[in-house]
Amino acid sequence: MFEQFLSFLGALLDQTGLAHFWWGNAVMIAVGCTMIYLAVAKGYEPLLLVGIGFSCVIANVPGSDLTQPGGLFHYAYQGVQLLVVPPLIFFGVGAMTDFAPMIANPKLVILGAAAHLGIFVALIGAKLLGFSLNEAGAIGIIGGADGPMAIFMTIKLAPHLLPQISVAAYSYMALMPLIQPPVMKLLTTREERLIRMKQSRHVTRLEKIAFPIVIGIIVNLFFPPVAPLITMLMLGNLFREVLVVSRLAKTAANDLMNVIIIILTLAIGSTMAAEQFLTLQTIEIVGLGLLAFVFGTGSGVIGAKIMNLFLKEKINPLLGSAGIASVPIAARVSHNVALEYDKENYLIYHAMGPNLAGVFGTAISGAIMLALLGVK
Numbered sequence: 601m602f603e604q605f606l607s608f609l610g611a612l613l614d615q616t617g618l619a620h621f622w623w624g625n626a627v628m629i630a631v632g633c634t635m636i637y638l639a640v641a642k643g644y645e646p647l648l649l650v651g652i653g654f655s656c657v658i659a660n661v662p663g664s665d666l667t668q669p670g671g672l673f674h675y676a677y678q679g680v681q682l683l684v685v686p687p688l689i690f691f692g693v694g695a696m697t698d699f700a701p702m703i704a705n706p707k708l709v710i711l712g713a714a715a716h717l718g719i720f721v722a723l724i725g726a727k728l729l730g731f732s733l734n735e736a737g738a739i740g741i742i743g744g745a746d747g748p749m750a751i752f753m754t755i756k757l758a759p760h761l762l763p764q765i766s767v768a769a770y771s772y773m774a775l776m777p778l779i780q781p782p783v784m785k786l787l788t789t790r791e792e793r794l795i796r797m798k799q800s801r802h803v804t805r806l807e808k809i810a811f812p813i814v815i816g817i818i819v820n821l822f823f824p825p826v827a828p829l830i831t832m833l834m835l836g837n838l839f840r841e842v843l844v845v846s847r848l849a850k851t852a853a854n855d856l857m858n859v860i861i862i863i864l865t866l867a868i869g870s871t872m873a874a875e876q877f878l879t880l881q882t883i884e885i886v887g888l889g890l891l892a893f894v895f896g897t898g899s900g901v902i903g904a905k906i907m908n909l910f911l912k913e914k915i916n917p918l919l920g921s922a923g924i925a926s927v928p929i930a931a932r933v934s935h936n937v938a939l940e941y942d943k944e945n946y947l948i949y950h951a952m953g954p955n956l957a958g959v960f961g962t963a964i965s966g967a968i969m970l971a972l973l974g975v976k
Contacts (some may be wrong), residue, residue, distance in 0.1 A: 770888065826967045
């Protein structure tokens with residue numbers, strides 16, 4: 601009788617996920633819970649980490665159908681894989697963003713280029729580790745700290761690496777308040793961190809309306825491989841600046857953006873199944889991503905210090921780290937570090953200049969990479 605009960609119990613367990621649970625699932629569930637903890641307890645980009653962390657947990661529960669073909673999370677991933685979600689994210693970001701800081705102080709655009717050394721460091725590192733040139737290019741773009749662009753480039757160059765690269769890109773973006781400050785403080789003096797920026801000039805409404813139109817033309821003319829993303833960014837911004845379609849601008853910046861973020865985070869987290877994630881290749885990609893962020897932050901700060909050698913009015917080198925394209929996370933980090941040393945040194949407006957320039961820097965880098973590799 602007892603043996604029959606054990607046999608029945610064993611058969612019952614075989615029909616549940618417990619029979620297929622292994623230590624890798626436990627590790628990834630812990631990773632997902634850690635992400636949620638960092639979002640809730642530390643406030644590290646909760647809009648990203650809560651969704652990614654939760655779907656990571658569910659993806660590692662054996663027997664769950666949500667991540668399987670036909671499951672809810674699977675359909676969310678299709679929106680990413682088919683390149684529907686990334687342009688819509690750019691559309692929402694454009695509707696939320698004021699490009700006036702970049703228009704008012706165009707010399708800060710240089711910092712958006714300086715902070716992209718990480719792309720090439722990661723690319724070279726990936727090639728040295730044995731990745732193909734296309735794979736190395738996809739891995740390198742993590743250094744731009746632009747999640748939608750990282751997804752876009754990976755789909756074009758190495759779609760089989762999309763889970764690892766998208767997770768690395770968005771995880772590091774969310775953890776920038778941890779990654780960037782030590783590098784920024786190491787490369788600057790206290791006196792440099794205390795530099796206050798002069799108030800920028802007023803940007804006219806005509807300039808704000810003309811900017812997205814002109815950029816849209818330039819990007820489609822010279823950088824067609826990345827035109828879908830930047831075009832949608834400029835359309836969202838045009839909706840914001842013309843002031844006659846405020847309802848559409850608010851929808852793009854709020855309701856639509858919120859829905860897209862939910863879909864995106866569920867899609868990314870759902871790819872973090874232990875079977876495909878706990879591999880040496882994943883460790884290499886995550887490591888290269890971290891290296892790219894560190895070098896990008898450092899090169900941006902050093903670029904600002906070099907500029908100060910030639911400028912009469914010095915700029916705060918902390919702005920250099922904002923040249924990484926993660927909007928507005930990188931700008932906020934620059935601002936918060938400055939506030940640690942001077943409670944009245946508000947850098948957020950100025951930091952948005954290089955931060956927005958970084959978006960274009962990543963797009964240009966990606967377009968050149970696609971052109972050189974012959975990918976359309």
